[in-house]
Amino acid sequence: MTIRAVTAVGLLSVAMPALAQAPTLRPDQVRFRGLYQEMVETDTSITTGSCTALADKIEGHLKTAGYAADQITRFSVPDHPKEGGLVVILPGTSKTLKPMLLLGHIDVVVAKREDWTRDPYKLIEENGYFYGRGTSDMKAMDAIWLDAMMRFKEQGYKPKRTIKLAFTCGEETSWVFNGAQWLAKNKPDLIAAEFALNEGGGGRSDGHGKIAVASLHVGEKNAVNYRIEATNPGGHSSAPVRDNAIYELSDALAKLRDYDFPLMLNETTKAYFAKAGAARGGDELGKAMIAIAANPQDKAAEAILNRDKGYHSMLRTTCVATLLDGGHANNALPQRAGANINCRIFPGVSPADVRQELMKVIADPKMTVSEAETRGPVAAPPPLDPKIVGPAEKMVAKYYPGVPLIPTMSTGATDGIYLEAIGIPSYGPPGTYGDPDGNGSHGLNERAIVNSVYTGRDFLTELVKVYAEGPR
Incomplete structure (x- = not known):
């Protein structure tokens, strides 16, 4: 399966019936x-x-x-x-x-x-x-x-x-x-x-x-899953402490939510934004697409494009939490809490580099970040x-x-x-x-x-x- 990245170029967001007569077949x-x-x-x-x-x-x-x-x-x-x-x-x-x-x-x-x-x-x-x-x-x-x-x-x-x-x-x-x-x-x-x-x-x-x-x-992104995990000795829930695996995991996920990987363009995406932007007929989004193709450092254009989830994803590596687990009893402090982080990695970037970036964003030496599953080789x-x-x-x-x-x-x-x-x-x-x-x-x-x-x-x-x- 491929999720095509041709986000609606000025098109309707909901499909209407084709309303076409069945062709007479040869x-x-x-x-x-x-x-x-x-x-x-x-x-x-x-x-x-x-x-x-x-x-x-x-x-x-x-x-x-x-x-x-x-x-x-x-x-x-x-x-x-x-x-x-x-x-x-x-x-x-x-x-x-x-x-x-x-x-x-x-x-x-x-x-x-x-x-x-x-x-x-x-x-x-x-x-x-x-x-x-x-x-x-x-x-x-x-x-x-x-x-x-x-x-x-x-x-x-x-x-x-x-x-x-x-x-x-x-x-x-x-x-x-x-x-x-x-x-x-x-x-x-x-x-x-x-x-x-x-x-x-x-x-x-x-x-x-x-x-x-x-x-x-x-070209396409590379799909890689990572596991981030907090561990703790735990204890009785009647005597809570701030050192809590679930809280540590929550803090890490909040940091990840607020982080954008750096903007990247390659030959294909640069051509895409230039041509698709021109096809939009001069609206704000189209102008921003043309601008980012000409100058990847244009922060105003990037901010406009980031409002569209498809374009936001095309411009960078993305990582998002998709699964959660934690704790072992209703009346015990959690000894373990973890999350699956699904990353779609920009072509040419290694999974190891993304893991290092995740560790830097989380900035908590008590948490581990491990590569859980890679769909295939680094996208070339x-x-x-x-x-x-x-x-x-x-x-x-x-x-x-x-x-x-x-x-x-x-x-x-x-x-x-x-x-x-x-x-x-x-x-x-x-x-x-x-x-x-x-x-x-x-x-x-x-x-x-x-x-x-x-x-x-x-x-x-x-x-x-x-x-x-x-x-x-």
Whole structure:
């Protein structure tokens, strides 16, 4: 999952119905819709589903399209048999161009039928939307990748650059088994590529089904959890003292609440604030965005941007308390009190440096700060490579005339970090788009805009072919 950082660029905060007539489908779109439906209706959640079951179906489609057994690699581990995935390869003709990699996670967040208006594991089309778990995160793109690879093979297309496609499980539950991480560690040669196309890009609609901003996902934060803890000999509650673990923890959390990590910009976020600010048409927030891109020391501009939680997060590392525990009895002074601190670390900053900063902010030698869990390696932001950006800009101009393409750094997380750790820069291309409210991703009644899915399919298939032919 990625929480896209394209905060509403002058758009509505609540999505309105798409109000679009269902398009008359071409025969090729009918088959694509069937693939999309099969993916959505195959439960791949960690509790009740199976990624392996969906990978079985995907392998069957690939073989029907003409892929040989030696072009498809299945993978799983014995203790996670339901979390398997696959890699398929369409060989290129060039001996000099390096491969490209398409990445898609096929697992989804758990959905409970009793909480949803509709069955979450049925693809239901209503009023210009596809409803169902995974419709937007990220089975639309998965279906597009699979459909493109099938059509390339069936049409006899021979790209100059080898095209690889990896379907993995565990992006939504990386604490169990993460397929992208496993491939990067155990099969790096299998997925080796000059660059990868992944989730995280796309765009935002105006709330009425029309795209207003296209985004190219370039880099993301690193998610790390820390535990801060106070300990104490304790004692009887009838004789309280100031030296109390819960009070010490409370003081530490108050300091953390009031602390902002220093403002940081990189190539991607600087371009984002400059372009997104210009797209706002001269309002206060837009002017502040342009100003901060030009001068990161502009405190007045920073103060304005900090009012928006999305922009505040894009500008720095953030840390927030998410879980609390403490004490052991109603009538005893607490011997221990602790909190989980969830940090989203700006690309290039090490978890060790953040731990040191937390210790400095808390400034209490009686408290400990330890790293509890790291989702993955330190995020390494890919460059704004003209060979990636240029074709994406041309494709946006073709499919969405007049819509700006804005590079975006995610404040969330994707599996791209595992690829970047082994030297494969990962980008989230534009093509599809969603509503300003996020389309229920990870929540109830998840949906995708019908026209976005079909147009995005044509867009992304053409974009893949442009990249596959190499620089021109």
